Amino acid sequence: MRIKEVIVVEGKDDTAKVRQAVNADTIETNGSAIDDLVIAQIRHAKEKRGVIIFTDPDYPGERIRHIVDQHVQGCKHAFLPKKHARANKDRGIGIEHASIDHIRQALSLVYELSDPALSEIEKDDLISFGLIGGPSASERREKLGDRLHIGKTNGKQLLRRLNMFHITKDQLGSAMNQIMQEEKNEQ
Structure with a gap:
């Protein structure tokens, strides 16, 4: 499955997992301290190819989604339920823990804001x-x-x-x- 848009993720583990599931390019925010350079990259990607924000289903992930959406309007959004983003009880929640099928499903159900x-x-x-x-x-x-x-x-x-x-x-x-x-x- 090839994704035309650039997918915004939180880190390199998310990029690796997304690339196992689909053929896509990503931009990593490296956490919620998103700098101006990353925002500029996302803005450029939005203008050229479109952007899908695909962050972890937790507070930091929602914060990143909100920051990117405020600075780069018109992005698409993909969501992964928490239950599909947890490897086990001892590990954290994140896209990197999701199955290939759940990532594909989330990316096939992308929403555009209105x-x-x-x-x-x-x-x-x-x-x-x-x-x-x-x-x-x-x-x-x-x-x-x-x-x-x-x-x-x-x-x-x-x-x-x-x-x-x-x-x-x-x-x-x-x-x-x-x-x-x-x-x-x-x-």
């Missing part, structure tokens, strides 16, 4: 599905993030991400109905 002014989903929709303000809201948001391949979020981030990635009310409703049915079957 204008938040065109949002369709509202806070009341999240409340009605128990995604914010309820006892199991965090767990439901994590399940929804995995199902829609948009990553784990808090309540405020979820609303923004759903709308930025053009998730429709119907898609949200369908995903939540499946999650609620699974929860019902688990009881």
Whole structure:
């Protein structure tokens, strides 16, 4: 599988793992202290080929995603669920621990951001599905993030991400109905 865009990852281990899964070029941020040179490289890659931000599903990875997205607008985003980014309980979380298949799947489900002014989903929709303000809201948001391949979020981030990635009310409703049915079957 050949990826046209340049993939932004955190480090050399991520680059090695991504290259095992797909034929792609990467830019490494070398952590969250992203310097101006790396931002300039990402900006140049975005102009020439496009960019996919593919960071670890943890706080530092989300911070890097946010920094890059703020400085280089119009990037695409790929997300790997935490459960697929962990080799075992003793090791950290990261793309370098994911299987080849999970990396390919994440890169095949890339999202482009849209204008938040065109949002369709509202806070009341999240409340009605128990995604914010309820006892199991965090767990439901994590399940929804995995199902829609948009990553784990808090309540405020979820609303923004759903709308930025053009998730429709119907898609949200369908995903939540499946999650609620699974929860019902688990009881």
